[in-house]
Structure formats: C-alpha cells, structure tokens
Amino acid sequence: MQPTRFAARARGPAERLAGFMAHLRLNGIAVGPAETTRALAGLAAIDATDLGRARLALKTLVTTTPEDWNRFDELFDAYWLNTGRVRTRVTGSPPAGQKPPALWSRHLPQAEGAAPVTGAPTDAATGEDDDPADGRGEGRLVATGQPATARRDLRSLMAEADLAEAETIAERLARAIRERHARRRRQARLGPEIDLRRTLRRSLARGGEPLDLARRRRREPPLRIVALLDVSGSMTVHARVFLAFLKGLVGADSRADAYLFHTSLVRVTEALTARDPLTAATRLSLLTRGMGGGTRIGQSLATFNATYAKRAVNGRTAVLILSDGYDTDPPELLAEALARLRRRARRVVWLNPLKGWRGYAPVARGMAAAMPHLDAFLEASTLASLAALEAQFREL
Amino acid sequence: MDHLDLQRRLAETGYVAGEPLAMALHLSLVLGRPLLLEGEAGVGKTEIAKALATIQKTRLIRLQCYEGLDAAAAIYEWNYQRQLLAIRAAAETARVEEASEERLFSERYLLRRPLLEAILQPVPPVLLIDEIDRADEAFEAFLLEILADFQITVPELGTIEAVSRPHVVLTSNATRELSDALRRRCLYAFVDYPDPAMELAILAARAPELEPALAAQIVGFVQGLRREELEKTPGIAETLDWVAALSGLGINDLAASLATVQASLVCLLKTSADQAAVTPEVIARLVDRAA
Numbered sequence: 001m002q003p004t005r006f007a008a009r010a011r012g013p014a015e016r017l018a019g020f021m022a023h024l025r026l027n028g029i030a031v032g033p034a035e036t037t038r039a040l041a042g043l044a045a046i047d048a049t050d051l052g053r054a055r056l057a058l059k060t061l062v063t064t065t066p067e068d069w070n071r072f073d074e075l076f077d078a079y080w081l082n083t084g085r086v087r088t089r090v091t092g093s094p095p096a097g098q099k100p101p102a103l104w105s106r107h108l109p110q111a112e113g114a115a116p117v118t119g120a121p122t123d124a125a126t127g128e129d130d131d132p133a134d135g136r137g138e139g140r141l142v143a144t145g146q147p148a149t150a151r152r153d154l155r156s157l158m159a160e161a162d163l164a165e166a167e168t169i170a171e172r173l174a175r176a177i178r179e180r181h182a183r184r185r186r187q188a189r190l191g192p193e194i195d196l197r198r199t200l201r202r203s204l205a206r207g208g209e210p211l212d213l214a215r216r217r218r219r220e221p222p223l224r225i226v227a228l229l230d231v232s233g234s235m236t237v238h239a240r241v242f243l244a245f246l247k248g249l250v251g252a253d254s255r256a257d258a259y260l261f262h263t264s265l266v267r268v269t270e271a272l273t274a275r276d277p278l279t280a281a282t283r284l285s286l287l288t289r290g291m292g293g294g295t296r297i298g299q300s301l302a303t304f305n306a307t308y309a310k311r312a313v314n315g316r317t318a319v320l321i322l323s324d325g326y327d328t329d330p331p332e333l334l335a336e337a338l339a340r341l342r343r344r345a346r347r348v349v350w351l352n353p354l355k356g357w358r359g360y361a362p363v364a365r366g367m368a369a370a371m372p373h374l375d376a377f378l379e380a381s382t383l384a385s386l387a388a389l390e391a392q393f394r395e396l
Numbered sequence: 397m398d399h400l401d402l403q404r405r406l407a408e409t410g411y412v413a414g415e416p417l418a419m420a421l422h423l424s425l426v427l428g429r430p431l432l433l434e435g436e437a438g439v440g441k442t443e444i445a446k447a448l449a450t451i452q453k454t455r456l457i458r459l460q461c462y463e464g465l466d467a468a469a470a471i472y473e474w475n476y477q478r479q480l481l482a483i484r485a486a487a488e489t490a491r492v493e494e495a496s497e498e499r500l501f502s503e504r505y506l507l508r509r510p511l512l513e514a515i516l517q518p519v520p521p522v523l524l525i526d527e528i529d530r531a532d533e534a535f536e537a538f539l540l541e542i543l544a545d546f547q548i549t550v551p552e553l554g555t556i557e558a559v560s561r562p563h564v565v566l567t568s569n570a571t572r573e574l575s576d577a578l579r580r581r582c583l584y585a586f587v588d589y590p591d592p593a594m595e596l597a598i599l600a601a602r603a604p605e606l607e608p609a610l611a612a613q614i615v616g617f618v619q620g621l622r623r624e625e626l627e628k629t630p631g632i633a634e635t636l637d638w639v640a641a642l643s644g645l646g647i648n649d650l651a652a653s654l655a656t657v658q659a660s661l662v663c664l665l666k667t668s669a670d671q672a673a674v675t676p677e678v679i680a681r682l683v684d685r686a687a
Binding site for chain 1: 398399415416419420422423424426427429432434463466476477480484570571572573576579580582583584585586627669
C-alpha cells in the first residue's frame with residue numbers, strides 16, 4: 001500500500017481531512033463543515049487505514065453529482081499520493097466558474113460589445129405593474145404600443161436604450177408566458193380542489209349521496225423555454241440584441257435555459273443570470289471566445305442532443321433556435337439533429353432575423369433542410385416581432 | 397461487516413455490485429443516510445433496492461414518482477367514502493357517537509400511502525423512491541422534510557413519529573436537475589454501464605445455464621454496441637432480455653446465425669432510428685470483434 005502524504009504535518013485525522021476538504025473546495029467541489037463531519041463519521045465506520053476503502057468511502061460521502069463523481073479519483077490522488085499538482089494554499093486565481101479578478105475587466109474591453117447592456121432595467125418589475133397594456137387577465141401581452149423604433153431592423157438598434165428595451169421585452173414576454181394561468185380549471189383524477197358541479201351530478205347515481213368526488217386542478221404549468229442563439233459571423237449584427245433578449249429571458253424565468261453556438265456550443269445560463277452587468281459581460285466574453293467565426297449549426301445541435309438536451313429538454317419544453325440558417329455543415333446533419341430534438345421537445349421554434357426581409361425565402365441549404373422539422377418558423381428581426389412571439393407561444 | 401461482505405451477500409442474491417456501489421450502500425446503512433443513485437436507464441438502480449430488501453429480509457416499499465405526484469398519493473389520504481358511510485349509518489341508527497369527529501378522523505379511516513407505510517413498519521423496510529427526477533420540485537421539497545425527521549404531520553391526527561427508520565434509496569435518470577439540498581442530504585453513487593468482466597459476472601449470476609463461450613460473445617457484442625452512436629444505449633436489463641431471447645431461439649454461436657441475431661436485436665435497440673443504424677454489416681463487424 002502506498003503511504004499518503006502530509007502525515008507529519010497534521011495533528012490528527014480530523015486535521016488531515018480538513019486539509020483534503022479545502023483541496024476539494026479549491027477545485028470546485030462544494031463541500032462544507034457538514035460534509036467534513038459526515039466524512040469523519042463515515043471513515044470511523046470503515047477500516048480507514050486501507051487506502052482503497054478510504055477512497056471509495058470519501059467518494060460516496062462528499063460527491064453529489066456525476067461530474068464530481070468522475071473527477072474525484074484524480075483529486076484524491078493529487079492530494080494524497082503526490083501524483084498531481086497540489087494547491088495547498090489559496091492562490092490568486094479562483095476556481096473555474098467564479099468571477100475573475102476585477103483587474104481583468106480593463107483588459108477585456110470587447111466584453112462590453114459582446115455582452116448584454118450595462119445598466120439593465122432593474123426597475124422593470126416595479127414599473128410594469130402599473131402598465132395597463134400588460135393585460136394580465138387574458139395572458140395577452142403585446143408590445144403593440146411601442147414607439148416607432150419597434151419597426152426598424154434589429155441591425156440598426158445599437159443604442160443602449162434600445163438594447164435595454166429588447167431586454168425588457170424579453171422579460172415581459174417570459175413573465176407573460178410563465179404567469180399565464182388559465183382561469184378555468186381542468187377535470188383531473190387527482191387534484192387539490194373538488195369539482196362541486198360534477199360531484200353533484202355523479203351523486204345522482206348514488207341516490208343523492210356525494211360518494212364519488214370529482215376533482216379538478218390548474219392546467220399544466222407553462223412550457224419551459226430553452227434558447228439556442230447563433231453567434232457566428234453572419235449573425236454578428238443581430239447578436240447584441242439577441243443576447244439582450246436572451247438575458248431578459250433567463251432573468252425573468254428562472255427555469256429558462258440559454259446556450260450560444262458558432263462552431264461549438266456553450267451553456268450561458270449562469271453567465272447571463274449574474275446580477276452585475278460587468279460580471280455577466282466578462283463571463284460571456286470568456287465563454288464566447290471565437291464568436292463571429294464560422295457556423296456549424298448541425299454539429300452544435302447534435303452536440304446539444306448528446307449532452308445538455310438529456311437534462312434540459314423534455315415534453316414540457318419549447319426550444320427556441322435563433323439563427324439565420326447559414327450552415328457550413330452538411331444539411332443532412334442539421335435535419336437529423338433537428339428531427340431528434342423535435343422528438344424530445346414539445347415544440348421547436350426557429351426565429352430567423354432574415355425572414356423579416358422583403359422577398360426572403362428559406363433557400364439556404366441548411367434552412368431548407370431544417371424546415372420540415374420545425375413547429376414554427378418565425379420572424380425575429382424587429383422588437384415588435386420579438387414581442388409578438390407571445391401570441392405564438394400561447395398556442396403551444 | 398464491511399462493504400466486501402455486503403458485496404458478497406448481494407452477489408448471493410444475484411446482484412453483482414461494483415466496489416464503489418457496495419461501499420456507498422454500506423455507508424448509507426451504517427450512517428443511516430439516504431442513498432441517491434444516478435445513472436442511465438437499465439444499469440440496475442432499482443434492482444439494488446430489491447436485492448437490499450432480500451438480504452435484510454425486510455419489506456421493499458416502492459414509491460414510483462411521476463409528474464404531478466402529490467402528497468395524497470405519496471403519504472396519506474382520508475378514506476372519504478368510508479367516512480361518509482359511517483356518518484349515514486350513524487344517523488340511521490341514531491348512534492351519534494360513532495360518527496364523532498375523533499372517530500371519523502382516526503387511523504381507521506386513514507389510507508396509508510408508501511411514505512407513511514414505510515415509517516410505520518416495525519422492522520425497518522427498504523424504501524425505494526424511484527425516478528425522483530420525474531416528480532415536481534414541490535414534491536422534492538416535501539420529501540426533504542420527511543427524510544430529515546422521519547415524521548409526518550396529519551392536521552386532524554397530530555404528528556406521527558417513525559416506528560423505525562427505513563433505509564432510503566432514491567434513483568434518478570437525470571431528466572431534470574435535482575436540487576442541491578436533496579443531493580447534500582444523501583450519500584451519492586453514480587452507477588455506470590458495467591465493464592466486460594463485471595457484465596460477465598452478472599450474466600453468470602443471472603443466467604447460470606449460459607455457455608461461457610456464448611456469454612463472452614454476448615458481452616463483447618453488447619459492449620461494442622454501447623460504443624456505437626445510439627439514441628438509447630442498451631443497459632444490463634436489455635442484455636439479460638437478449639440472453640433470454642437467444643437461449644429461447646436456441647443459438648449457440650452468434651457468428652453462425654447472423655440473421656437470427658439481427659432479428660433478436662429488438663431486445664437491445666428500442667428506437668427505429670437505432671434499428672436502422674445497426675445494419676447487417678455493423679452486426680457482422682461487432683460479432684467479429686466480439687469473438
């Protein structure tokens with residue numbers, strides 16, 4: 001059996017274990033004092049002098065996700081067996097997934113360009129409640145009363161104020177979709193409420209005794225939105241506004257999920273939910289390196305199917321794809337990936353900024369291949385068209 | 397008893413557990429913590445709860461989760477029809493005390509659902525909460541409360557304390573992200589597809605009549621199939637189905653009967669796209685490599 005390290009440096013098992021826990025924390029596994037206590041109790045219950053056993057025991061005691069489970073052995077070896085690099089003290093660079101030091105932000109000036117607006121309208125929530133156009137009862141929320149800017153192509157919308165507006169629209173849209181509770185209840189086998197009318201009707205068969213209770217419940221909760229945004233070169237002019245739209249979507253609906261793709265795919269939900277716009281901008285710019293290059297829609301969607309979709313997409317999900325459909329992958333790949341995605345999701349909706357152009361027809365090979373696999377192919381080139389999406393979603 | 401003993405005893409019931417899984421199970425028994433098992437469908441997550449109940453010689457109480465599962469279906473419900481009949485009967489016979497409120501809301505009229513049933517067993521049962529990821533988040537929060545204290549409050553009756561603490565096993569297919577709170581409450585084990593040696597051991601335990609040469613071929617074939625690009629990768633359950641099908645068809649050598657092998661693949665491939673993807677050429681290649 002191999003000896004473990006640091007035996008001389010610590011006073012007892014508790015201290016050695018605490019050092020290991022700190023090592024795990026530094027490497028991004030969330031463990032706290034409660035886990036340390038539990039791990040000590042667990043090690044006491046087994047023969048902890050056996051390295052193999054201690055490893056297996058700690059593995060089940062401190063990990064909580066498949067990713068941590070698969071990473072654990074490496075971290076264990078690195079700490080106890082000298083086989084890897086060990087960080088024994090907190091150094092300058094924080095673990096992955098955390099905010100980089102503020103001093104980076106100066107060296108990332110492009111971050112502002114690639115990311116949603118600074119100064120997000122935090123007062124949107126309060127301001128909206130007194131807005132009569134909200135029309136909450138009907139679930140109808142349309143930005144029809146928008147000023148003239150709403151009709152312009154997204155390309156011309158580069159001013160901060162307009163970007164903020166795109167974000168507000170997305171927020172209102174997401175909220176409208178989420179809060180759209182139908183007033184009518186639906187009959188159900190199990191449910192919190194008793195349907196009096198039906199119960200009385202059924203009691204006739206029992207000589208007037210209400211023996212069989214009919215129940216009812218709210219309609220199913222609204223669809224969850226998963227948005228995939230194309231940020232390749234051809235989409236650059238639209239990307240900023242769409243990113244703002246995505247940020248609004250994720251910010252307003254905690255169940256929504258957002259991804260970016262160009263030649264590869266990244267999940268940006270966490271990055272977009274950061275409260276501080278600068279943090280969000282920095283995170284996004286780190287995530288979207290290579291943005292504005294080529295497009296591999298088919299490959300990106302296939303990757304999505306093979307990885308995230310298993311968790312993020314089910315029969316209660318609407319998938320939004322925001323892309324112009326110019327793809328460098330063979331169209332068959334895109335068609336197949338979409339077909340597979342559509343079987344998994346409730347609805348697949350493609351928003352194309354080019355569709356708003358006069359005389360546009362989906363003749364790009366990728367787009368043509370995608371058409372048969374879509375539930376809806378919609379225009380999303382103006383703010384009004386984005387806002388009008390709500391009507392489409394109401395029917396899903 | 398240590399985890400190797402547990403592994404051995406599980407093997408006696410026909411369940412071949414890897415060492416990490418045996419350790420996780422052992423610690424969850426020793427520490428009295430719920431065990432959360434994650435992994436693809438068909439890797440034997442549900443089976444382990446059954447095997448555990450067998451070696452503990454105790455009851456297995458199963459709660460299958462689904463979207464819309466609520467407290468009435470999971471914990472308890474009042475037997476409304478019986479209560480109503482009792483009221484009517486009491487009115488007819490003018491014995492009002494029979495229908496008094498205390499009697500109507502007593503345990504006699506309480507329908508026990510799995511969670512309540514589990515904490516009222518005199519011998520600690522194995523409580524299997526299957527596919528917890530299918531239940532709503534609201535139910536997950538509810539479950540957390542019960543897993544923390546093992547007591548259930550019925551407003552009309554008061555708080556019901558656990559007679560014994562059940563061994564809790566939760567399984568998840570990761571169709572939804574589980575909450576951190578639930579994850580941290582449980583011990584965790586990820587159950588992966590078995591490696592060839594382990595799959596052979598499983599076949600030996602579950603289908604002892606199988607020829608060793610054929611078993612090796614089958615394992616090689618299935619392991620190869622798992623490396624192909626498939627929508628639904630076959631699990632151990634599928635392998636066992638296939639073994640049953642092959643022995644039913646009287647096949648002794650995969651290479652000698654490729655056409656029958658293809659026909660029997662319905663046991664392993666569960667979508668039409670996968671069946672189309674595994675062409676006779678692919679089968680020939682896999683069989684060739686498995687030999």
